[in-house]
Amino acid sequence: MTEGRSPRDSLTEMTELVLPQHGNAIGTAFGGTVLAWIDVCGAIAAQRHANRVAVTAAIDQVQFLAPIRVGDVVVLSARLNAAFRSSMEVEVEVKVEDTRTGQRRRCVDAFMTFVAIDEAGSTCPVPALVAESADDERRAAAAAERRAARLTKR
Numbered sequence: 001m002t003e004g005r006s007p008r009d010s011l012t013e014m015t016e017l018v019l020p021q022h023g024n025a026i027g028t029a030f031g032g033t034v035l036a037w038i039d040v041c042g043a044i045a046a047q048r049h050a051n052r053v054a055v056t057a058a059i060d061q062v063q064f065l066a067p068i069r070v071g072d073v074v075v076l077s078a079r080l081n082a083a084f085r086s087s088m089e090v091e092v093e094v095k096v097e098d099t100r101t102g103q104r105r106r107c108v109d110a111f112m113t114f115v116a117i118d119e120a121g122s123t124c125p126v127p128a129l130v131a132e133s134a135d136d137e138r139r140a141a142a143a144a145e146r147r148a149a150r151l152t153k154r
């Protein structure tokens with residue numbers, strides 16, 4: 001297996017334009033579409049870390065903090081908070097970018113768990129996540145607490 005890697009190694013950014021087909025009856029983005037983008041962005045980060053296919057095991061704490069409107073440019077960023085044996089917690093942040101000023105406004109936050117799968121379809125170990133900063137360490141500790149709470153609900 002690959003040696004440990006840092007959260008920076010798997011950082012993933014995705015940009016989407018909210019088209020009319022992504023909108024609901026009041027001209028804001030349909031939540032399910034935003035969730036699909038979050039899932040894709042998070043999965044790419046997990047797969048970059050694991051160098052394997054990773055499936056979504058759980059999505060929790062999704063908060064739609066502000067509306068996203070048809071015509072908006074949406075920037076999603078995903079980063080690994082923690083790697084356990086075969087599972088990884090990925091945090092995805094969604095922002096709307098004002099392309100005239102470059103300013104970004106936070107709209108959605110999500111914590112997701114992905115699990116690495118081998119060629120036979122079994123779960124398999126992932127590389128360790130190596131913290132490079134105090135923030136990385138804080139995020140990993142918070143992710144471990146969330147994982148404990150999450151697994152009691154299985």
Ligand SMILES: CC(C)(COP(=O)(O)OP(=O)(O)OC[C@H]1O[C@@H](n2cnc3c(N)ncnc32)[C@H](O)[C@@H]1OP(=O)(O)O)[C@@H](O)C(=O)NCCC(=O)NCCS
Nearest residue numbers: 055056057058083084085086087088113115123150151154
């Ligand atoms: C996720 C999945 C692979 C786990 O398989 P499993 O046989 O339960 O495996 P295990 O009990 O050995 O758990 C494997 C890892 O997944 C984690 N896990 C399993 N269910 C979880 C859940 N609901 N939330 C968070 N983590 C979970 C375990 O904690 C374990 O992590 P670790 O290896 O880092 O300790 C399996 O439930 C699955 O295939 N689910 C469907 C995934 C899918 O199709 N997603 C697409 C959306 S439909």
